[in-house]
Amino acid sequence: MEAPLDLSNVTFSYxxxxxxxxxxxxVSLSVAPGEIVLLTGPSGSGKTTLLTLIGALRGMQEGKxxxxxxxxxxxxxxxxxxxxxxxxxxxxxxxxxGFLTARQNVAMxxxxxxxxxxxxxxxxxxxxxxxxxxxxxxxxxxxQLSGGQRQRVAVARALVAEPGLVLADEPTAxxxxxxxxxxxxxxxxxxxxxxxxxxxxxxxxxxxxxADRIVAMEDGRIIQADAAxx
Amino acid sequence: MDHxxxxxxxxxxxxxxxxxxxxxxMDALGLALRLAWRQLRSDRARLMTAVAGVMFACVLVxxxxxxxxxxxxxxxxxxxxxxxxxxxMHPMTEASFRPEHIPRARAWQALADADVAQAVPxxxxxxxxxxxxxxxxxxxQVIGLDVTANAVRFEGLAPLTxxxxxxxxxxxxxRSRPEFGPVGEMFAAHxxxxxxxxxxxxxxxxxxxxxxxxxxxxxAVMSEVNFRRIFSRDxxxxxxxxxxxxxxxxxxxxxxxxxxLLPDDVLVLTHPELVAAExxxxxxxxxxxxxxxxGSVMGLVVGMVIVYQILFADIAGxxxxxxxxxxxxYSNLYLSGVVLGAAIILAVIGFIPGFVxxxxxxxxxxxxxxxxxxxxxxxAVGVFALIFGMCFTAGLLAMRKLRDANPADMF
Numbered sequence: 001m002e003a004p005l006d007l008s009n010v011t012f013s014y015x016x017x018x019x020x021x022x023x024x025x026x027v028s029l030s031v032a033p034g035e036i037v038l039l040t041g042p043s044g045s046g047k048t049t050l051l052t053l054i055g056a057l058r059g060m061q062e063g064k065x066x067x068x069x070x071x072x073x074x075x076x077x078x079x080x081x082x083x084x085x086x087x088x089x090x091x092x093x094x095x096x097x098g099f100l101t102a103r104q105n106v107a108m109x110x111x112x113x114x115x116x117x118x119x120x121x122x123x124x125x126x127x128x129x130x131x132x133x134x135x136x137x138x139x140x141x142x143x144q145l146s147g148g149q150r151q152r153v154a155v156a157r158a159l160v161a162e163p164g165l166v167l168a169d170e171p172t173a174x175x176x177x178x179x180x181x182x183x184x185x186x187x188x189x190x191x192x193x194x195x196x197x198x199x200x201x202x203x204x205x206x207x208x209x210x211a212d213r214i215v216a217m218e219d220g221r222i223i224q225a226d227a228a229x230x
Numbered sequence: 231m232d233h234x235x236x237x238x239x240x241x242x243x244x245x246x247x248x249x250x251x252x253x254x255x256m257d258a259l260g261l262a263l264r265l266a267w268r269q270l271r272s273d274r275a276r277l278m279t280a281v282a283g284v285m286f287a288c289v290l291v292x293x294x295x296x297x298x299x300x301x302x303x304x305x306x307x308x309x310x311x312x313x314x315x316x317x318x319m320h321p322m323t324e325a326s327f328r329p330e331h332i333p334r335a336r337a338w339q340a341l342a343d344a345d346v347a348q349a350v351p352x353x354x355x356x357x358x359x360x361x362x363x364x365x366x367x368x369x370x371q372v373i374g375l376d377v378t379a380n381a382v383r384f385e386g387l388a389p390l391t392x393x394x395x396x397x398x399x400x401x402x403x404x405r406s407r408p409e410f411g412p413v414g415e416m417f418a419a420h421x422x423x424x425x426x427x428x429x430x431x432x433x434x435x436x437x438x439x440x441x442x443x444x445x446x447x448x449x450a451v452m453s454e455v456n457f458r459r460i461f462s463r464d465x466x467x468x469x470x471x472x473x474x475x476x477x478x479x480x481x482x483x484x485x486x487x488x489x490x491l492l493p494d495d496v497l498v499l500t501h502p503e504l505v506a507a508e509x510x511x512x513x514x515x516x517x518x519x520x521x522x523x524x525g526s527v528m529g530l531v532v533g534m535v536i537v538y539q540i541l542f543a544d545i546a547g548x549x550x551x552x553x554x555x556x557x558x559x560y561s562n563l564y565l566s567g568v569v570l571g572a573a574i575i576l577a578v579i580g581f582i583p584g585f586v587x588x589x590x591x592x593x594x595x596x597x598x599x600x601x602x603x604x605x606x607x608x609x610a611v612g613v614f615a616l617i618f619g620m621c622f623t624a625g626l627l628a629m630r631k632l633r634d635a636n637p638a639d640m641f
Contacts, residue, residue, distance in 0.1 A: 057557060057638040078561075084637075085559030091640050095554035099272030111261050112559050157558075169640075
């Protein structure tokens with residue numbers, strides 16, 4: 001089976017001429033189906049840039065990057081937009097739409113895909129919210145939810161359309177210890193049960209236990225890839 | 231992918247698996263509109279501001295166009311109500327209240343054409359008329375013509391012809407401004423009475439229907455002879471000639487023949503051409519048309535700025551949410567559709583109260599000024615198109631802000 005994510009010799013720089021600054025050097029990384037990989041490293045080590053390249057949010061410069069069967073080197077904007085629909089994104093901040101209820105926010109991820117009518121989308125969104133433990137809060141707006149609850153809605157939104165890959169950037173950074181733990185465990189449990197691979201960037205040492213593998217980066221290179229205790 | 235061991239809380243059968251071709255374009259449009267509406271609805275105060283802005287623009291444009299239309303309609307009231315087949319007018323006459331004289335002989339010359347049955351010289355001048363109640367004087371347009379010839383058909387004139395042939399009699403325009411006093415009511419209550427026009431006393435013998443114009447507040451119609459009792463003018467110089475054709479005559483052919491026959495100190499015009507020439511004077515020969523155009527454009531600009539500000543602030547305040555939607559796979563086109571959708575919704579829900587308010591104001595103004603303010607369908611449709619275009623442009627301008635929502639900055 002093809003790896004959902006396969007990078008080889010990815011190099012990336014910001015700026016031009018004298019100001020050119022290389023942030024990724026020869027990065028190669030592969031994530032197997034169902035694998036949960038944590039990406040750690042100090043600020044400026046290139047983790048976030050790597051995540052934006054894999055998420056098709058930024059154009060590739062050099063190297064090969066195959067995500068869910070789509071080669072990203074030279075891929076056009078339309079191809080990249082299409083690929084993003086098959087990736088679940090979780091950000092540092094929940095970024096939920098304030099004027100929609102939790103259920104409607106989750107359903108937004110389903111509106112991009114055909115085949116479901118509005119009722120079915122809302123039903124599916126409700127089920128996903130129940131799976132993250134928010135069955136009683138489905139019709140509240142983000143402003144009526146706590147930080148941890150909002151991030152759980154974001155997890156539900158990222159997973160509801162059954163993505164082939166989940167990309168998460170510091171999902172616990174804005175949360176207290178307990179809520180942070182709760183959110184990442186929920187995420188890893190749900191993903192593991194569905195066999196969805198996760199690539200998660202974090203500084204947070206308290207959540208390293210969810211990983212199958214921990215990849216450490218420094219100065220744009222992968223310096224260490226440990227199998228975690230699973 | 232491995233689907234074994236999927237949990238119960240989210241039962242997803244393969245039958246409704248979402249990995250399908252994209253939703254149809256119409257669905258996407260509907261969803262974008264719905265999202266736009268939900269966003270607008272979420273902030274009532276801002277929605278009200280935007281709707282008030284659109285409504286303001288709408289009312290302003292309606293009032294400007296209404297006044298303009300009423301002015302031009304009323305300016306042509308007099309000529310509009312003079313119904314005859316063809317007219318002779320001096321080519322240098324710009325407006326009926328300031329006519330160039332034409333030789334009366336042209337009327338008799340026109341009779342040379344076998345199809346012209348009747349030629350009636352019309353004399354027009356302004357005089358002051360005394361309000362029979364208060365005694366105040368006011369400018370009235372006096373029209374003198376052979377009332378027994380039925381070439382010119384004023385509304386309500388026919389039954390008065392016998393009375394009007396008597397010395398010092400006249401018919402008064404029922405729709406004249408109220409400053410002339412309750413002439414119609416007094417006539418209805420007491421019958422004929424005497425009114426001063428210029429320096430002579432005239433007997434009011436009946437009411438006709440013409441309507442005031444910007445040039446004069448009222449109209450008085452009388453015989454040619456009575457006209458000369460007020461104005462000492464050379465009767466050989468007239469202002470307008472009305473022609474009646476034989477039944478079945480070809481209007482266009484007669485017009486062409488007369489124009490060829492008569493010297494070039496007269497123009498041969500049909501009734502619509504005569505009215506159009508008068509209207510063209512007010513539209514092009516005066517700054518009035520421009521003033522109203524300017525007012526309309528200002529209304530649209532103000533409305534557009536308000537809508538733009540609302541839409542722009544909305545995007546600017548939610549850049550990270552828009553960037554998230556882009557990261558989720560929403561295209562720029564879709565999000566542009568949401569912004570334009572919001573603009574279109576504002577156009578529609580701002581137009582409706584604007585239209586209703588304008589109808590109400592038209593009614594108030596029509597009662598207050600006696601100007602003919604109506605709401606023709608073309609005007610309603612035209613203003614809606616303008617408001618729609620205004621909001622659409624505001625949406626297009628605001629849409630550029632979407633470029634700042636960059637999903638790559640989200641991580």
